[in-house]
Amino acid sequence: MTHLLDAENLVIDYVLADRRVRALDGASLTLADGETLALVGESGSGKSTLGSAAGRLLPSSAEHRSGDISVAGESLFGLSPARIRQVRRERLGFVFQDPIGALDPTMRIGRQVLLAQGRRADRATIARHLERVRLRDPDRIMRAFPHQLSGGMAQRVAIAMAMAARPRLLVADEPTAALDSQVRQDVLDTVFALAAEAGTGILLLTHDLSSVSRRCGRMAVMYGGRVVEDGPAADVMNAPRHPYTAALARSVPGNAPRGARLEAIPGRPPVLSAGSAGCAFEARCGFAIERCRTERPEATRVDGRTVLCHRAAELARDRALSQRGVT
Numbered sequence: 001m002t003h004l005l006d007a008e009n010l011v012i013d014y015v016l017a018d019r020r021v022r023a024l025d026g027a028s029l030t031l032a033d034g035e036t037l038a039l040v041g042e043s044g045s046g047k048s049t050l051g052s053a054a055g056r057l058l059p060s061s062a063e064h065r066s067g068d069i070s071v072a073g074e075s076l077f078g079l080s081p082a083r084i085r086q087v088r089r090e091r092l093g094f095v096f097q098d099p100i101g102a103l104d105p106t107m108r109i110g111r112q113v114l115l116a117q118g119r120r121a122d123r124a125t126i127a128r129h130l131e132r133v134r135l136r137d138p139d140r141i142m143r144a145f146p147h148q149l150s151g152g153m154a155q156r157v158a159i160a161m162a163m164a165a166r167p168r169l170l171v172a173d174e175p176t177a178a179l180d181s182q183v184r185q186d187v188l189d190t191v192f193a194l195a196a197e198a199g200t201g202i203l204l205l206t207h208d209l210s211s212v213s214r215r216c217g218r219m220a221v222m223y224g225g226r227v228v229e230d231g232p233a234a235d236v237m238n239a240p241r242h243p244y245t246a247a248l249a250r251s252v253p254g255n256a257p258r259g260a261r262l263e264a265i266p267g268r269p270p271v272l273s274a275g276s277a278g279c280a281f282e283a284r285c286g287f288a289i290e291r292c293r294t295e296r297p298e299a300t301r302v303d304g305r306t307v308l309c310h311r312a313a314e315l316a317r318d319r320a321l322s323q324r325g326v327t
């Protein structure tokens with residue numbers, strides 16, 4: 001089956017003047033048409049790098065080492081710049097954390113939405129795009145410049161632009177992190193409602209677990225540049241099968257409180273360098289054995305998820321993850 005998005009063993013480094021940072025260390029992830037997937041994981045785990053790779057929007061310091069990523073069966077790394085622009089225009093939409101930065105400060109909103117749609121449209125069509133993201137008085141907003149909008153309004157405009165061409169996949173990278181907490185849930189609701197209506201798949205990159213399980217069918221957890229657990233969102237949150245996910249879930253007791261962050265896990269995230277052996281979580285894991293230090297875990301299927309842990313099957317059998325913590 002051809003997936004809408006298919007990342008396979010993707011390895012990406014950022015090459016800086018004095019060092020090389022491994023951001024993705026064999027990341028694999030697939031998404032079907034219309035599927036909603038939350039990609040969670042603490043800061044630096046590689047979420048944005050993977051999300052940007054899905055549109056080949058990586059900065060020039062990023063170096064693709066190995067592995068592949070494709071959209072609707074088309075491998076992105078092999079494409080010409082013209083073709084990649086076309087794939088982005090026709091199939092992909094992106095929404096980032098900073099809405100003002102995503103808009104052109106010198107251009108009226110109406111014109112920006114028109115350009116995002118990629119073809120001629122009358123005033124009424126542009127107004128409809130703005131109404132769909134629940135912006136009132138679209139005529140006034142069309143005449144406005146970005147600096148005249150609040151953060152929440154600007155993000156709604158950015159969402160309208162990303163969705164104007166009815167993409168097959170919307171990549172939303174912390175789309176509400178810069179907004180006031182009252183408008184966050186509203187803006188997320190708008191994104192999901194709009195995508196459901198258009199049949200658009202969503203890859204939502206977030207720290208905020210509370211926004212995830214209710215809205216996304218699937219959840220993937222990143223750690224150290226790899227997706228370490230991936231499965232139905234409720235199962236992953238309620239009955240995790242990777243020790244790192246278990247630690248995350250414990251840091252969000254009961255129904256995830258608003259703004260629950262992942263930094264509550266003890267220990268520090270790994271600093272990856274090329275060719276590190278073993279499991280990246282080993283130093284923080286209460287279940288680590290010798291093998292975890294020396295051998296990289298490969299993907300195994302456990303209870304309907306994909307898990308990257310040598311002990312996943314055994315821990316699931318013993319129900320150990322619900323009883324013991326991380327060191």
Ligand code: ATP
Binds near residue numbers: 014015021048050059
């Ligand atoms: P956050 O939750 O903070 O947004 P993230 O999960 O999105 O984090 P990435 O931004 O993908 O993580 O970063 C993965 C790794 O790559 C980190 O070690 C980060 O410091 C590094 N990195 C990201 N962007 C760059 C860059 N432009 N130049 C150098 N290193 C980078």
Ligand code: MG
Binds near residue numbers: 047048173
């Ligand atoms: Mg990020």
